[in-house]
Amino acid sequence: MNEEIWRAVVECDPAYDGKFYYGVLTTGIFCKPSCKSRTPKREHVRIFATLDEAQRTGLRPCKRCQPHKTGWQSADEELTQRAEQLISECYTEPLTLREMAARLFISPYYLLRCFRRLRDCSPGQYLIRKRLEAARELLRGTSLSVAQVAHQVGFRNSAHFSHVFHQEMKQTPTEFRRSTKEE
Ligand SMILES: [Zn+2]
Missing domain, CATH: 3.40.10.10 (DNA Methylphosphotriester Repair Domain)
Incomplete structure (x- = not known):
């Protein structure tokens, strides 16, 4: 040695x-x-x-x-990072858990379990977070309508977008836009 x-x-x-x-x-x-x-x-x-x-x-x-788990942990971490990257690049597409898993060549169940364990949220929740981030940018920086914003960040209908947005932000998209204009 x-x-x-x-x-x-x-x-x-x-x-x-x-x-x-x-x-x-x-x-x-x-x-x-x-x-x-x-x-x-x-x-x-x-x-x-x-x-x-x-x-x-x-x-x-x-x-x-737990030295025997090292390999597993890093493989799972790598997988989780690949999932995050996929979501960051493709959040405007209608991504489902099944679709994400297929693109990562693993089972939906495995992706869900692995992502939850390492990030404390599901890939679906992470996807929503990414979409809302992008939506806030658009609401703040453009004059696109709420429906257009919803569509651009990957929501299929604007009612659902407004609902999710409100749940997360405690404001409607319109209220959010107004508040950023007043600043
Ligand atoms: Zn030891």
Whole structure:
């Protein structure tokens, strides 16, 4: 084990997560570099380049840092970011959960569960938020009618748009526009 790796273990350096895992022979457990558990004796530590390698030795994943879940978490985070990007780029289209999931090549259920867990809202709620953001910009900066604004940001009818807008902003689109003009 080189000094750089040992230093990462001692300092619980998260920059090394995913680059290696370390097992502690006396406890039979393996950890991510960032794990805050007590620093083991150096002579008891073994370094593994991959998760697979660590698991094959029969060591158990640490309950605290859950090194075996790292890969999953980052894959889910990546997926969630791809979903956010898709929504940011395509919010004017009639996106449904099913449609988003299809474009991301995953199941609607998985997308929903993953997004909820990592962002505390559903992709649908995030979509609405994006649309309302864009709508506020248009109401503030253009003279488009409310119906035109609704249509441009992806709502199929303006009554539904006004309803959602009011729910979120506690103002109708027209009231919102008036209030920004008065500022
Ligand atoms: Zn650990």
